[in-house]
Amino acid sequence: MPPGRSERPTRAATLEVLEWPRSAPTPWGPPPPAPVNTRILLALPAALLALPTARASETPVPRRFFSDDSFWNQPIGPDARIDPRTERWVKLLETEPSRENWLINCEQWTIPVYEVDASTPLVKVGFHFLSPAEKTTWHTSREHFGHGHGFELVPIPSQATPDPKGDAHLAAVDWKRGLVWDMWALARGPDGNWTSATGMVYDARGPGVFRTGDLGVPDGESVHFHGPSRAAGVPAVAGLILYDEVQSGEIRHRIAAASRFCAYKEFVFPAAWTDGFTEGGIPEGTVIQLDPALDLSKFPLTPEERIVCIALQRYGMVLVDIAEGQPIYAEGLWGHPGKAWKGKLRPTGGLSTIPYRCYRMLTMGPVTHQGDGRSKFAPVWGRP
Numbered sequence: 001m002p003p004g005r006s007e008r009p010t011r012a013a014t015l016e017v018l019e020w021p022r023s024a025p026t027p028w029g030p031p032p033p034a035p036v037n038t039r040i041l042l043a044l045p046a047a048l049l050a051l052p053t054a055r056a057s058e059t060p061v062p063r064r065f066f067s068d069d070s071f072w073n074q075p076i077g078p079d080a081r082i083d084p085r086t087e088r089w090v091k092l093l094e095t096e097p098s099r100e101n102w103l104i105n106c107e108q109w110t111i112p113v114y115e116v117d118a119s120t121p122l123v124k125v126g127f128h129f130l131s132p133a134e135k136t137t138w139h140t141s142r143e144h145f146g147h148g149h150g151f152e153l154v155p156i157p158s159q160a161t162p163d164p165k166g167d168a169h170l171a172a173v174d175w176k177r178g179l180v181w182d183m184w185a186l187a188r189g190p191d192g193n194w195t196s197a198t199g200m201v202y203d204a205r206g207p208g209v210f211r212t213g214d215l216g217v218p219d220g221e222s223v224h225f226h227g228p229s230r231a232a233g234v235p236a237v238a239g240l241i242l243y244d245e246v247q248s249g250e251i252r253h254r255i256a257a258a259s260r261f262c263a264y265k266e267f268v269f270p271a272a273w274t275d276g277f278t279e280g281g282i283p284e285g286t287v288i289q290l291d292p293a294l295d296l297s298k299f300p301l302t303p304e305e306r307i308v309c310i311a312l313q314r315y316g317m318v319l320v321d322i323a324e325g326q327p328i329y330a331e332g333l334w335g336h337p338g339k340a341w342k343g344k345l346r347p348t349g350g351l352s353t354i355p356y357r358c359y360r361m362l363t364m365g366p367v368t369h370q371g372d373g374r375s376k377f378a379p380v381w382g383r384p
Contacts, residue, residue: 061252063244065238066204066207067205067207070207071207072208072238072254072318081363082360082363083360088280089282092282098324100325101354102317102326102352102356103327103348103352104328104351106241106331106341107341107347108164109323110169110240111163111169111237111240111329112161112163112332114335115174116155116173117155118177120157120174121157124152125154125156125186127147128185128187128196140221142225145197145198146227147199147200148198148227148228154172154183154194156194159335162183162187167185168186168187169182169229170182170183171240173237178205179201180201180203180235181199182199182200183196183236184236185197197224197229198224198227198228200228200235200236208234208235210233210272211272212368215227215273219371220372221372221373222374228273230320230321231320231322232274232285232321233271234271238320240329241255241329242330243331246304246330251311251315252311253315254287254316254317254318255317255328255329257320257328258322258329259281259319259322259326260323260325261276262274262275262277262278262321264371265370266368267371268285268364268367271319274370274372275321275371275372276371285319285320285364286319287361287364288319289313289359290312291359291360292313294313294358299353299354300349301350302344304345308330308345328351330345
């Protein structure tokens with residue numbers, strides 16, 4: 001009900017405020033709290049209680065992908081365990097050839113997201129067929145990459161523009177129906193027809209996790225032949241920094257990241273696969289947390305970059321892919337007039353001033369020793 005002035009006579013009112021304890025943690029952070037018996041009684045005039053106040057309905061909280069109990073939306077608990085390999089992995093990150101720390105991919109090599117609805121035209125997205133050179137690179141005899149189950153007709157707005165770099169990612173979300181479509185290497189041919197290397201459709205309000213068994217990937221092959229756009233076999237929108245949430249002042253989820261140093265054939269939940277090529281590297285799916293005690297005022301951050309860093313302290317980042325460097329991912333804003341990261345998030349100069357030693361890797365679940373093995377047969381770009 002909208003706030004309004006009470007017509008009832010002024011009288012004393014009693015407000016009960018419950019204190020909330022922390023109960024047993026879940027594997028991904030603290031669970032919803034439960035009330036205890038401690039009560040504080042406050043006497044307030046009823047007229048004061050009836051005065052208009054700022055409510056969440058007046059300033060809507062930006063949507064976030066997946067359910068509230070999704071792995072992606074859990075803050076890191078105070079008792080999270082630091083992986084004993086952290087020091088070794090930090091030293092590995094410090095060997096980055098570019099000498100850069102963590103970057104923000106916000107202007108290129110990231111994923112634009114378009115909102116769609118029942119009025120958005122549906123298009124048939126065909127397969128991307130492999131050239132002989134691509135077959136060598138991907139160590140395959142297959143003719144094309146793959147689309148996941150149910151990926152058929154896709155709503156693509158007329159103004160939709162994939163990432164202009166080679167990955168050409170794009171995602172579309174229908175919030176009313178609760179569906180997301182994501183694609184890698186999306187292209188429109190001279191004949192107007194669309195093709196993509198990968199394609200998945202999934203529940204925007206679901207867990208945000210694909211199961212390895214459901215994907216059906218044989219050991220040694222890339223997950224891209226089976227639908228997912230992220231090499232870790234997670235949804236492409238999982239962990240993506242969205243413009244509206246940064247503008248609201250808070251990011252309420254874990255953040256997607258990539259690294260040059262992802263482990264060869266090692267991954268942990270929520271990853272369902274890996275394309276890492278570094279023996280003894282960091283498994284895809286690993287959560288990396290910015291030290292929550294770090295004083296962010298010591299670094300030249302914009303207000304928006306500070307919001308990102310607070311999320312990295314509270315929720316952490318998750319390795320979901322390999323990259324030539326160590327980026328985290330912010331929504332690509334191509335095709336969104338009036339929205340721009342300029343002056344807000346920078347690829348370098350803000351987050352990148354925080355050294356690797358200010359981060360720690362968290363102990364997750366058991367390691368699965370499977371994954372993309374193509375790096376043993378063909379060179380991978382920028383391998384140090």
